[in-house]
Amino acid sequence: MTQAAKPVSRPLSPHLQVYRLPLAAWLSITHRITGVGLTIGTVLLTYWIVSAAYGPDAYARFAGFIGSPIGYLLLFGFSVALFYHLCNGIRHLFWDIGMNYEIAETKRANIIVLLGTVVLTAGAWLLALAM
Template identity: 80%
Template structure:
């Protein structure tokens, strides 16, 4: 027998089960999750316009649904996902242009994306409910 049966003490490539994801990786998968979720948000927007096209009664029914606790929950998710996808999407466009790819710049952009999402979501809800 040669020594090949012995477990090799070699470095292992990082994979999802052993690798603690950096923040940028969490933001990346969040971009994809919010993207899928926003399609649901588009369904809500389409329902709004379709309800108006069918007349005042269906528009009132849709408005009542959106004004319900479930409606507010959906709007909260829609707005947060929209601002996150907008902010992180702009970052992705910078990456596609070959910019902001250094680790220091990526870490700074992480914070800009998170702060931008929180600020824009809070601002629009403040303006909407004021």
């Protein structure tokens, strides 16, 4: 450390706090967030099956909980996260086999993932509520 620090003139890698993330990066971090959310949501999934194993009364308690406003909110969040993680997970598998790395392909996949999530979530809820 005999030399004084010189101002850096070479290009620096973008820092997260000053760099506007591209959409694909937002979708990537959302994949992790939904993954963690779904893991927490598996408690609800387990509660559903366990309640049935305990019998009709326990199952009715579960149905009462899931039919409440909070239950619907949890179920809606779970369904959005599930369909998003499914769609974006498929795009990650395409990346894993070395496909869709071009910017145009990545942008197209962004749209497909978002559109797929909306269509699957809306379709599932419309069908479920019509039952």
